[in-house]
Amino acid sequence: MLPLEVDTLVKDYKGQRALDGVSLSIREGEIFALLGPNGAGKTTLIGAVCGLVKKTSGRITLFGVDADTGGRQARAQVGLVPQEINFDPFFSVRESLALQLGYYGRPKDPARIDEVLAALKLTEKANAPTRALSGGMKRRLLIGKALVHRPKLVFLDEPTAGVDVELRRDLWAYVQRLKKEGTTVVLTTHYLEEAEALADRVGIIAKGKLVLVDDKQALIQRLGERALKVTFQKPASDAPSVGVLSADRLTFTFVEKPSGPNCAEVLGLLYAKGLPIGDVAMQPATLEDVMLRVLENSRAGPEA
Amino acid sequence: MNSIGARTLLEKEVRRFLRVPGQTVLQPLISTSLYFIVFGYSLGGRGSVDGVPYLQFIVPGLVFLGLANNAFLNTSSSVFITKIQGTVVDLLVAPLGPLELLIGFVGGAMARGLLVGILTWLVAMVFTGFEVAHPLLTFVMLVLGAYVFAVLGLLAGVWAEKFEQINFFPTFLLLPLTFLGGVFYSVHTLPEPFRTLSQLNPVVHMVEGLRLGMLGVGSESTLGLVLLAAVAVGATALAWRLLDTGYKLKQ
Ligand SMILES: Nc1ncnc2c1ncn2[C@@H]1O[C@H](COP(=O)(O)OP(=O)(O)OP(=O)(O)O)[C@@H](O)[C@H]1O
Ligand SMILES: [Mg+2]
Numbered sequence: 432m433l434p435l436e437v438d439t440l441v442k443d444y445k446g447q448r449a450l451d452g453v454s455l456s457i458r459e460g461e462i463f464a465l466l467g468p469n470g471a472g473k474t475t476l477i478g479a480v481c482g483l484v485k486k487t488s489g490r491i492t493l494f495g496v497d498a499d500t501g502g503r504q505a506r507a508q509v510g511l512v513p514q515e516i517n518f519d520p521f522f523s524v525r526e527s528l529a530l531q532l533g534y535y536g537r538p539k540d541p542a543r544i545d546e547v548l549a550a551l552k553l554t555e556k557a558n559a560p561t562r563a564l565s566g567g568m569k570r571r572l573l574i575g576k577a578l579v580h581r582p583k584l585v586f587l588d589e590p591t592a593g594v595d596v597e598l599r600r601d602l603w604a605y606v607q608r609l610k611k612e613g614t615t616v617v618l619t620t621h622y623l624e625e626a627e628a629l630a631d632r633v634g635i636i637a638k639g640k641l642v643l644v645d646d647k648q649a650l651i652q653r654l655g656e657r658a659l660k661v662t663f664q665k666p667a668s669d670a671p672s673v674g675v676l677s678a679d680r681l682t683f684t685f686v687e688k689p690s691g692p693n694c695a696e697v698l699g700l701l702y703a704k705g706l707p708i709g710d711v712a713m714q715p716a717t718l719e720d721v722m723l724r725v726l727e728n729s730r731a732g733p734e735a
Numbered sequence: 736m737n738s739i740g741a742r743t744l745l746e747k748e749v750r751r752f753l754r755v756p757g758q759t760v761l762q763p764l765i766s767t768s769l770y771f772i773v774f775g776y777s778l779g780g781r782g783s784v785d786g787v788p789y790l791q792f793i794v795p796g797l798v799f800l801g802l803a804n805n806a807f808l809n810t811s812s813s814v815f816i817t818k819i820q821g822t823v824v825d826l827l828v829a830p831l832g833p834l835e836l837l838i839g840f841v842g843g844a845m846a847r848g849l850l851v852g853i854l855t856w857l858v859a860m861v862f863t864g865f866e867v868a869h870p871l872l873t874f875v876m877l878v879l880g881a882y883v884f885a886v887l888g889l890l891a892g893v894w895a896e897k898f899e900q901i902n903f904f905p906t907f908l909l910l911p912l913t914f915l916g917g918v919f920y921s922v923h924t925l926p927e928p929f930r931t932l933s934q935l936n937p938v939v940h941m942v943e944g945l946r947l948g949m950l951g952v953g954s955e956s957t958l959g960l961v962l963l964a965a966v967a968v969g970a971t972a973l974a975w976r977l978l979d980t981g982y983k984l985k986q
Pocket of ligand 1: 444445447448449467468469470471472473474475476514986
């Protein structure tokens with residue numbers, strides 16, 4: 432059973448369309464990265480699924496149940512890390528987690544709370560009031576609150592915004608552990624290397640429309656641009672026309688295209704010509720240039 | 736029904752006001768005690784109204800005032816703060832429906848209203864001695880009163896977008912209605928047209944109902960009880976609808 436199916440979802444905010452007919456299925460056990468520029472509709476989409484946003488039209492099915500009719504029961508299996516940090520300054524870290532467990536109808540479970548505290552490195556702060564946490568700690572608490580009831584489907588809306596590099600890596604490892612335990616994860620992020628490191632599939636949303644959904648690897652291979660940069664020891668006399676030779680004839684750059692030769696073939700060509708190769712650098716294709724191209728295309732035409 | 740969820744929210748609401756007892760319990764207790772001392776002793780300490788000493792006469796009204804105000808304040812401020820802090824997100828995402836939210840918020844507010852009301856009564860007893868004419872009626876009036884004002888507070892908290900708006904109802908409606916509501920005097924002794932006009936004030940009947948229960952004096956009318964029950968039904972239906980549709984809580 433699919434954890435989530437969204438069918439032609441539309442959301443209008445007083446005259447402004449935030450979601451414009453989004454259809455999307457999330458597969459069990461995958462990590463799905465929802466990417467898109469500011470204001471694209473990521474948070475609105477997640478909000479509609481989690482019951483924070485009233486949809487204008489369309490259909491949302493959670494674990495095979497229509498969210499309009501059986502949403503509350505289905506949502507017991509869902510966890511959300513909201514984009515905006517929210518906390519109740521009256522309560523300690525441990526109490527916040529205990530409350531969350533209770534809201535989801537789960538009996539008291541101090542052992543589970545200890546486990547979550549340890550996993551998110553908050554054990555030392557367990558009894559601190561939430562207002563005494565640093566920004567990064569608050570974000571970790573937010574993640575803890577979303578996970579303490581062991582949801583099967585988790586939404587992470589920019590979980591690593593404002594989090595330091597080391598902690599970000601820790602959180603990545605934690606998300607990967609969740610996946611190993613069978614949790615389905617939908618995350619949004621503006622750090623594309625994060626999506627690249629974690630995601631199985633990627634969806635790109637722009638102006639309320641889902642412009643592309645694909646397997647991450649396939650996407651990068653299909654749309655990514657690998658580049659080859661060769662530096663010569665002395666000015667090169669001649670270079671293959673598939674690439675560009677710099678004015679001083681000391682560097683040669685080639686960008687791989689799906690239709691043309693690949694980097695290895697071009698490098699072979701340079702060797703065959705006996706050019707004085709000094710250094711070879713490869714720039715791998717990244718999700719970032721895929722993103723940029725897709726967004727550029729979606730502005731130019733309706734379909735990427 | 737998610738009974739653990741409802742209980743968790745209720746416990747949270749109770750802990751929230753118990754964490755600042757000076758503000759939520761002690762302060763209202765002091766202010767009602769001051770009313771008691773000022774109005775009871777220095778102003779009208781001598782005479783008797785409706786056949787009971789004035790000091791005793793004002794007790795039910797003061798109990799009702801403390802009860803209603805605190806029940807109202809607890810839900811209105813808690814719901815409002817939950818919206819402002821964004822913690823309403825936690826409640827909306829979790830499997831908590833109108834029933835669970837009502838039990839949690841209203842139950843917590845009733846606990847505070849009843850606590851203040853009963854403590855006020857206990858303080859008064861030090862001066863007047865212990866006496867309950869109709870225990871069952873008293874009990875029903877107290878519980879229903881706390882319930883009604885807790886639900887009204889919830890409606891105000893949901894509706895309010897600015898902090899001053901949650902004070903709108905207590906300042907402009909509840910306070911005048913209580914002061915004109917026969918807490919400190921018997922409306923039956925008022926000259927016309929005020930005597931008849933007073934009958935339009937629901938608080939008059941609620942206070943009189945409680946006075947009948949506690950002291951066994953005044954009109955034998957059950958209008959206060961009927962009014963409370965009617966407001967309870969109407970306010971609950973409206974609150975249910977707002978919570979169900981997510982009015983001002985969901986975007
Ligand atoms: N409560 C609201 N009222 C009116 N418009 C809103 C509201 N919330 C969001 N919007 C609008 O809906 C659109 C989508 O917003 P959304 O928050 O979903 O974007 P996002 O993709 O999450 O962006 P970001 O990356 O900045 O978080 C934006 O144009 C935004 O201005
Ligand atoms: Mg967002």
